Amino acid sequence: MSDGLVEVKPDDAFENGDREFVRVDGTEVGVLQVEGEYYALQNYCLHDGGPVCEGKTHRKLLGEFTEPGKRVERTYTDEECVVSCPWHGWSYDIETGDHLGNGDLSLPTYEVVVEDGVVYVGDLKQP
Amino acid sequence: MSQPDTESRRADDLDSYHVIDCDCHYMESFTDVAEYMDEPWKTKFEGSNFDEKGAKQNLSSFFPFSTGDRQAHGKITREHSSYPDSPETPERIREGMSSIGVDETLLISHLILAGAGTTADDTRQSAFAKAYVEYMSEEVLDPDDGIYGLAPIPYADIDASLEILDRIEGSEAYAGACFVTAGATPPLGNRKYDPLYERCEDMGLPAVFHTGGAGLDEYVRGGYQEMLETHTLGFLESNMSQIVSLVVQGVPEKFPDLDVAFMESGVTYLPSLITRLDEEYLKRPEEAPLLEKEPGKYITDFYYGTQPLEVSADPEFLEKCVDMVGPEQLMYASDYPHWDYDRPTTVIDLPFLSEEEKRGILSENAAEVFGL
Numbered sequence A: 001m002s003d004g005l006v007e008v009k010p011d012d013a014f015e016n017g018d019r020e021f022v023r024v025d026g027t028e029v030g031v032l033q034v035e036g037e038y039y040a041l042q043n044y045c046l047h048d049g050g051p052v053c054e055g056k057t058h059r060k061l062l063g064e065f066t067e068p069g070k071r072v073e074r075t076y077t078d079e080e081c082v083v084s085c086p087w088h089g090w091s092y093d094i095e096t097g098d099h100l101g102n103g104d105l106s107l108p109t110y111e112v113v114v115e116d117g118v119v120y121v122g123d124l125k126q127p
Numbered sequence B: 001m002s003q004p005d006t007e008s009r010r011a012d013d014l015d016s017y018h019v020i021d022c023d024c025h026y027m028e029s030f031t032d033v034a035e036y037m038d039e040p041w042k043t044k045f046e047g048s049n050f051d052e053k054g055a056k057q058n059l060s061s062f063f064p065f066s067t068g069d070r071q072a073h074g075k076i077t078r079e080h081s082s083y084p085d086s087p088e089t090p091e092r093i094r095e096g097m098s099s100i101g102v103d104e105t106l107l108i109s110h111l112i113l114a115g116a117g118t119t120a121d122d123t124r125q126s127a128f129a130k131a132y133v134e135y136m137s138e139e140v141l142d143p144d145d146g147i148y149g150l151a152p153i154p155y156a157d158i159d160a161s162l163e164i165l166d167r168i169e170g171s172e173a174y175a176g177a178c179f180v181t182a183g184a185t186p187p188l189g190n191r192k193y194d195p196l197y198e199r200c201e202d203m204g205l206p207a208v209f210h211t212g213g214a215g216l217d218e219y220v221r222g223g224y225q226e227m228l229e230t231h232t233l234g235f236l237e238s239n240m241s242q243i244v245s246l247v248v249q250g251v252p253e254k255f256p257d258l259d260v261a262f263m264e265s266g267v268t269y270l271p272s273l274i275t276r277l278d279e280e281y282l283k284r285p286e287e288a289p290l291l292e293k294e295p296g297k298y299i300t301d302f303y304y305g306t307q308p309l310e311v312s313a314d315p316e317f318l319e320k321c322v323d324m325v326g327p328e329q330l331m332y333a334s335d336y337p338h339w340d341y342d343r344p345t346t347v348i349d350l351p352f353l354s355e356e357e358k359r360g361i362l363s364e365n366a367a368e369v370f371g372l
């Protein structure tokens, strides 16, 4: 194991929807288990510092224009892929950290590794 | 400041630019348009007790039931137009154009502005718009002489609107389709209007959204007492409503080749609308799922008529506004002969524009958008 890993907690202690918070190089990082996958994001919203990783995780609403005059078809993605900040609703792709409305705004995300049954936060992912 | 040239009143400045006016108002006469109406409207119209141009200005001056007094109770007069006292004529239009240094002009219907947003009955607007299209093309429009028209679209009646678009297809005289933004309910981003945008896009016909709804009793709430109040607010409200609706409902994504222009609200409202909508969108992006970029970026893809340009504003502020919208999106518009019309000198005088930008705004941008 490289020294850069920060221990979170045992894999089998995580339940779907759980969030844990650790410090990585002075920054609070939220670690979330969503539908069996781990994600780690900076827990400091780019809008105004809200605790974004405490927010709702949810599916993404997609719109499809099928034909002039017809309602835009709105469907949800199959998977929960968004985390939204509880303060004002800024919504980020949970994997990339990109704001859904403006990809120039990207919340820093981190690697998550599971080693010997323990979940760790690894390096900051490079955009 | 150099000696004012009271003789020419800046004719030299005007002569040095080719000018296309994207928004000149033709005050058609009810009597003339009635000639071209279908029955039963022809008979009804001719028999109604209208003054030939409709409700008389002097009546609405006192009881401001529809407009308030546009001419500020006799203060404002027009030497080269018959407005507001009698209907316009093709000769007077040429006279007006030359008096303000305009070489080519796009005329919109004066009467439709008041009627488009009425919701009680959509057949009247359709009857009027169809007759207007015939009347103008028979008697007024003259593309060889630079006089073009915008066809009024009675959007509450989709079939009639499509008939008008069919009617003007291939006509050189009609350079665009005109949607009056006041009163459109549901707002113009609603899917029910899709067939109109689809058709305009296919025809390569720009959709020109012209504001309205600034009269004392047309404004969204009653109780204002002065035209100064409702005229300041009403035009912005009407345009902003439709800009927001078009963008949020994804019209520019549905019809990416449709050219969209908004008329008659100046430019300084746009930066505030852009920034406010973008701010909201970051908090509720899921409500505009068709958008591929921030809403403000669609707003700056639209074109805008310049009038009434806020020339008295701090030049630095105005420059920033023009910059945000993009000088290549602006097109000179006079609104002649209305009380607050702009002469091309309002653009020529802007200290922060390059010569190239001035030429673009005064004619080249419009020439491209309208295919003139």
Ligand code: FES
Residues within 6 Å of the ligand: A045, A046, A047, A048, A049, A050, A051, A052, A085, A086, A087, A088, A089, A090
């Ligand atoms: S602080 Fe996160 S949305 Fe405002």
